Amino acid sequence: MSEHQHHHDHGSHSHESHRPVVHAPQADAVGAYTRAYAEAQPDPGRTVVSVDMETSEFDWEFIPGRTTRAWGFNAQVPGPVIEARVGDVLEVRLTNRLPEPTTMHWHGLRLPAAMDGTDMVQRPVDPGETFTYRFRLPDAGTFWYHPHTHEAVQMEHGLYGAIVVRGPDEPVLDADRVLVLDDVMLDDDAQVEPPGGWIERHNGREGGTRLVNGRQEPELTIAAGQVERWRIVNAASARYVRLSIGGRPFTIIGTDGGLIPAPLTVTEVLLATADRVEIAVGPFAEGEVLEVVSLKYNRRSITWPHDETFATLRVGAPAPSRASIPAMLRHIEPLVRGPVVPTREVHLGVKMSLRGMDFVINDETHHRDRPVVVGELQVWDVINDSNMDHPFHLHGFFFQVLDLNGEPPAFLSWEDTVNVPPKSHVRIAWMPDDRPGEWMYHCHILEHHEKGMMAHFQVVRPGEEPPPPAHAHHHHG
Numbered sequence: 001m002s003e004h005q006h007h008h009d010h011g012s013h014s015h016e017s018h019r020p021v022v023h024a025p026q027a028d029a030v031g032a033y034t035r036a037y038a039e040a041q042p043d044p045g046r047t048v049v050s051v052d053m054e055t056s057e058f059d060w061e062f063i064p065g066r067t068t069r070a071w072g073f074n075a076q077v078p079g080p081v082i083e084a085r086v087g088d089v090l091e092v093r094l095t096n097r098l099p100e101p102t103t104m105h106w107h108g109l110r111l112p113a114a115m116d117g118t119d120m121v122q123r124p125v126d127p128g129e130t131f132t133y134r135f136r137l138p139d140a141g142t143f144w145y146h147p148h149t150h151e152a153v154q155m156e157h158g159l160y161g162a163i164v165v166r167g168p169d170e171p172v173l174d175a176d177r178v179l180v181l182d183d184v185m186l187d188d189d190a191q192v193e194p195p196g197g198w199i200e201r202h203n204g205r206e207g208g209t210r211l212v213n214g215r216q217e218p219e220l221t222i223a224a225g226q227v228e229r230w231r232i233v234n235a236a237s238a239r240y241v242r243l244s245i246g247g248r249p250f251t252i253i254g255t256d257g258g259l260i261p262a263p264l265t266v267t268e269v270l271l272a273t274a275d276r277v278e279i280a281v282g283p284f285a286e287g288e289v290l291e292v293v294s295l296k297y298n299r300r301s302i303t304w305p306h307d308e309t310f311a312t313l314r315v316g317a318p319a320p321s322r323a324s325i326p327a328m329l330r331h332i333e334p335l336v337r338g339p340v341v342p343t344r345e346v347h348l349g350v351k352m353s354l355r356g357m358d359f360v361i362n363d364e365t366h367h368r369d370r371p372v373v374v375g376e377l378q379v380w381d382v383i384n385d386s387n388m389d390h391p392f393h394l395h396g397f398f399f400q401v402l403d404l405n406g407e408p409p410a411f412l413s414w415e416d417t418v419n420v421p422p423k424s425h426v427r428i429a430w431m432p433d434d435r436p437g438e439w440m441y442h443c444h445i446l447e448h449h450e451k452g453m454m455a456h457f458q459v460v461r462p463g464e465e466p467p468p469p470a471h472a473h474h475h476h477g
Contacts, residue, residue, distance in 0.1 A: 186208070203388075222314075
């Protein structure tokens with residue numbers, strides 16, 4: 001048995017007996033991992049949520065009656081929903097049964113750098129190996145997990161899943177439903193198409209088979225008179241979802257970083273790739289049938305936008321409702337009041353190279369950005385110099401959107417992903433807390449990220465010199 005496997009045969013609840021194992025590109029990463037593992041302790045009265053995850057290839061029916069060779073966590077698409085409470089410790093033992101290395105990135109979770117699941121902080125987990133992630137959960141909200149290795153292939157095959165972390169003061173609704181949206185590009189034999197040509201590299205892949213929780217355009221049911229909490233994750237490679245539920249009003253109660261200050265009733269919401277939204281849906285009348293659709297949205301890709309159905313919602317027999325959404329959901333303190341000077345500019349762009357079109361940050365592929373000091377307010381202008389939308393994602397930290405092209409957002413919120421429209425600038429503010437180490441930010445259109453629209457930076461403590469940069473192991477095809 002290899003050193004990487006020797007801790008995964010313990011019973012699933014014998015937490016104390018695990019000896020952490022790490023393989024990482026930089027010398028100090030083993031120590032950082034070991035410290036983070038040891039420091040992850042649940043709050044008083046909370047627990048360790050222990051999960052075994054195995055990545056593998058298996059047969060799956062995205063389309064009813066047609067078998068596709070999929071990749072997933074625990075032989076399902078999406079992987080299992082991980083449920084926990086604020087103050088719990090999540091301990092996940094990942095065993096890789098895929099034919100290539102993989103990792104698990106914890107999208108939106110504020111965790112130690114050593115547990116972020118990127119090839120900057122760990123060597124990807126080889127086939128047959130096991131790696132343990134362990135960290136405390138500080139925030140309530142809807143998050144997700146996915147590989148940060150060969151993403152455009154691994155995620156397209158089904159490697160992703162949702163995380164629900166509940167806090168002490170949740171609004172009361174009649175049901176709590178997780179809907180993971182995706183699309184997949186299948187050939188005539190219902191198999192996942194291999195990576196495509198220049199249009200796909202330019203646009204990112206948008207597959208013709210639209211999925212909710214791993215199934216093509218399913219039928220959902222809701223009881224008449226009830227109001228449900230829908231936690232929606234956009235796990236697609238490149239597709240933007242401009243969500244409408246039969247054109248009827250619904251209420252936004254949360255975004256990437258959990259609850260927003262006050263409920264907001266709308267008839268549509270735009271989810272860039274990797275975005276999440278929590279909405280209160282209903283009440284409807286018995287017998288109604290509503291289409292859950294993505295309204296056409298022109299993200300300046302080369303394809304022509306049109307409305308596309310994701311699911312059908314049927315309203316069943318009435319049931320009593322206990323739903324109660326308070327007028328104030330959460331207090332969020334603004335990071336910035338009044339005028340502010342940005343501390344850096346992040347330019348998202350494209351440029352031609354010998355490889356064709358490169359996607360760049362500040363004119364570089366895989367840009368190395370300067371360090372950020374713990375406790376120093378960050379105000380970044382994220383500027384899209386290109387002619388297409390890019391969803392900007394910051395690892396490990398939440399930010400507040402201050403403005404889009406000078407206009408403040410509709411509400412104050414905590415986000416980890418924000419859409420930056422063409423020729424636009426988004427100003428964000430965030431505060432690096434005491435979690436030093438290697439972090440990254442990137443466009444979450446997977447093909448753009450893989451072609452270079454990403455950057456690495458270090459968070460350092462005041463007065464400390466940053467360690468020499470790590471050398472990433474890129475498993476990009």
